[in-house]
Amino acid sequence: MNWKPNTFSKFANDANVRGVFFQVVLIATLVFFFFWLTDNTLTNLSNQGKSLGFAFLSGTAGFQISQTFGTWLFDYQVGTSTYLDVYFIGIANTLLVAVLGIVAATVIGFTLGIMRLSNNIVFRAFATTYIEMLRNIPILLQLFFWYFAVLRSLPGKRDKLEIIPDLIGVNITGLYLPAPVPQEGFVYSVIAFALAILLTFGVKQYAKRVQAQTGKITPVFLIGTALVISIPLITFLATNSPLDWNTPEFKDSGPMLRRGYQSGSGMILVPELIAVWLALSLYTAAFIAEIVRAGILAVSQGQTEAASALGIRPNYTLRLVVIPQAMRVIIPPLTSQYLNITKNSSLAVAIAYPELVSVFAGTALNQVGKEIEMIFMMMMVYLTVSLLTAAFMNWYNDRVKLVER
Template structure:
């Protein structure tokens, strides 16, 4: 075969290869991967060179060094002699606490406001409407400042207090104080009794649902479960010899002026930074959840309500047993996004010096200069919390989904 014949045979082969969508796609993907790897290598090598030039050692060995700073709220043992790793763990626990309580409060308040938006009472519906429009259109950071500087800084000073609920809880500029439970020997029996009560309540709920599907008869699941959750731990409390007692806060009204106020170590104390952040997050997120709940309820056909009323079911049970279970299929997906937003918005705690993960991590960063490692910890923690929340809500969404027959 001559050279001209070989070239003429190879040209159509190359043309067909370039016109093949799979071959073109593979080529572009290889080019993109090479570009990304090259860019990543450039970033990593440039970062390592900059760290070496500034005599900053990379890695996480700094987490074992002594922190040397205090934290105003710690859910675990911590002191100034603790390590940086322990300090970051304390900030992580504070973030979890704010997120968990904020989600609980926002869900309860959001559902109440969302149902109130659809109330036939004009005053209730207008009040709920004003709440939603006012709260969700004011930036969250401003609301945190409002609760911290305008509300919790206007309460009495450390030498005074506001008392409420039969003189059990007290509020002043140092925070909210109340009785702290102290657990003695045998307290674990109460915990096991509570777990057993929860398992029994869940089993009764499953049995009641199957019984109702088979016979149509209802069972008082809520009151039965509530009775078990209260009764079993109380019985275990007396069987164990009453090992739990309350440590009430002690308020010193006499003596030198500097020593007046609550005695340290008595009762529990929720610092004002925690209260302001939790209230702002819960109230702000509840305004969005309220609209999600309202949309979910309105997505259910009005014929469902009419059918329930035709069967003689009152409005309250109709909403609880007929409308809300169907609306949850619409509510859960956007509700998940609000839970994720609340968890991530808790990082605004740094604005009022609440020791959450970002605030404590920022202090560690300033002292060590380990910016890459600290930012990496932030990203991994928030990513993990978001994935865990999404996974749980996706599982719950699947349980609430309609089952095809």
């Protein structure tokens, strides 16, 4: 029999050809999908008499924004500030609450995670109850709870609860603190502070070398702390204390409306910020606690025993043997929690904290109606912040992960 294979069937049965064929189909479909999406959007927009463009950003924003970190940082003035300023204010307020939340959630989460492994039954029971309650209630409800719990428990606007008389006080309009007002020459203290930190790194390198050569351990932490405090302090005093404090001013006489803390005096943390911060950090701390517990449990008991067999003292065992090994388990899921804090901060729109979603995609969007551009700009912010956080955490993970030789 003289059977000759058909060229087409030979071609069609080639695994390489098939692979390329389906890849091409997939890519073509995707390209056409996005082309169709963009084309449809543009057609529909032009039918509605709208166009795409970012020219609106230079327009003047004619509305007031709640006074917070962002309005202070960008010096928001109604009538002169633009929509771009509003965008930056939103970003600043979002980042502020994200950073505050990450720091607080980490501290509370690590504490709770260790408490849950404690031998003390009170600590253990507290941590277990906390974790199971908070991580099982939706964050939006917790946000409302903290906001209205905070509001209802604080004294009214014409009253105050003083934490440090005449310096720190709180009422329903916020937490009032003295605001630092740097005078001429304060920059030297800042430079001194930076130098002290650099010096501490030098001491750390030196201590490493000393330990490698002689085996002696230098108390780097104590020396570093002393340096970072003393050098800027001496500079500060030597330059004649160039820092004034603007203390909060409280009036309890005069017209009823003007009583209470005076605006423009001192520094204010609005209750919306406090509520968002509380809700985000307490909620996320519950998840971080479980991650920490998992990390510590992942280090086998044998490691501790081996360390003590080598004569390493118990506090060094925890710092040099257990925690570094626990960290490589902790870091990847911890990164996800940090990203969650940033993204969940957008829920703050519900309780009037002026973050990005509230001022830019809410109030500003209502004025200019550029939905596509504005939502796109907002998504880019969350994407950038999340990718940066992830990049940093991955870099840190590379440093702490198990190096296999």
